[in-house]
Amino acid sequence: MSLLEIDNVTLRFGGVTAVNQVSFNVEEGEVFALVGPNGAGKSTLFNLISRIYNPAEGDIRFDGKSILDKAPHEIAPLGIARTFQNIELFEQATVMQNLLVGRHRHRKSNMWSELLFTPYVRTEERRHRAAIEKVIDFLDLQAYREKYIAGLPYGVRKVVEMGRALAIEPRLLLLDEPASGLSVEETQDVAFWVEDIKKQMGITVIMVEHDMHLVSSVSDRVLALADGKMLSLGKPHEVQNDPRVIEAYIGASDQNAEVSA
Numbered sequence: 001m002s003l004l005e006i007d008n009v010t011l012r013f014g015g016v017t018a019v020n021q022v023s024f025n026v027e028e029g030e031v032f033a034l035v036g037p038n039g040a041g042k043s044t045l046f047n048l049i050s051r052i053y054n055p056a057e058g059d060i061r062f063d064g065k066s067i068l069d070k071a072p073h074e075i076a077p078l079g080i081a082r083t084f085q086n087i088e089l090f091e092q093a094t095v096m097q098n099l100l101v102g103r104h105r106h107r108k109s110n111m112w113s114e115l116l117f118t119p120y121v122r123t124e125e126r127r128h129r130a131a132i133e134k135v136i137d138f139l140d141l142q143a144y145r146e147k148y149i150a151g152l153p154y155g156v157r158k159v160v161e162m163g164r165a166l167a168i169e170p171r172l173l174l175l176d177e178p179a180s181g182l183s184v185e186e187t188q189d190v191a192f193w194v195e196d197i198k199k200q201m202g203i204t205v206i207m208v209e210h211d212m213h214l215v216s217s218v219s220d221r222v223l224a225l226a227d228g229k230m231l232s233l234g235k236p237h238e239v240q241n242d243p244r245v246i247e248a249y250i251g252a253s254d255q256n257a258e259v260s261a
């Protein structure tokens, strides 16, 4: 059974069909990339999986069960974490505090036991701290742990956002443009982390990304979309060389050229 099944999903915004009869499966342990020109429907697909949007048609199953009856806040407890294109962290909180927020889904203690600081709460607190230390080590964030997000460079914030999602200890991680705005060196780090997230942590990754070099170096499979429709699905080199994909990108750049002309 696939970890995630997108089954004939359609979503319309007024007259625009943002996602048009899209079907694909993501297998456990895979790095799966969604690519396509601007407006292809990639972010909308992430928002459908995160339950921010309801499909007009189709089903989305995680671990064999439909998630269409879940509210957005019930998605992280299922084991699905995500990052956002426009980083969504608490600016006036430290790196450590932001990572602790990610642990919320694992808190099983109630308010009274927290107030009384029972042995159970103490053990749980240690478990949360240990999980976070693991993420800090993994992403090399030691130097920033007590720093406020507001004062951090963009590249570090992006890493913290990935850390917040990893702190949830998800089974499925959705990365929305992890390399956008990053330097070549920082993008190289993202490539190493994605590989390790898969190999060391055993987490399945779906990534929306425009950087085709990153996509082809880390992805097992790639789905190319254009105008909400599936164009091509396969290994990175197969999709990159698919004439339908090349045509869609050329078409999109022609349109941009016309707009900017």
Ligand SMILES: Nc1ncnc2c1ncn2[C@@H]1O[C@H](COP(=O)(O)OP(=O)(O)OP(=O)(O)O)[C@@H](O)[C@H]1O
Binding pocket: 013, 016, 017, 018, 036, 037, 038, 039, 040, 041, 042, 043, 044, 045
């Ligand atoms: N909330 C919304 N209301 C109306 N239309 C929307 C909304 N969100 C997306 N769309 C439209 O749906 C289509 C798909 O948009 P989407 O943001 O999913 O594309 P994308 O592939 O993520 O693009 P980009 O690479 O620019 O982020 C576009 O035509 C977009 O204008």
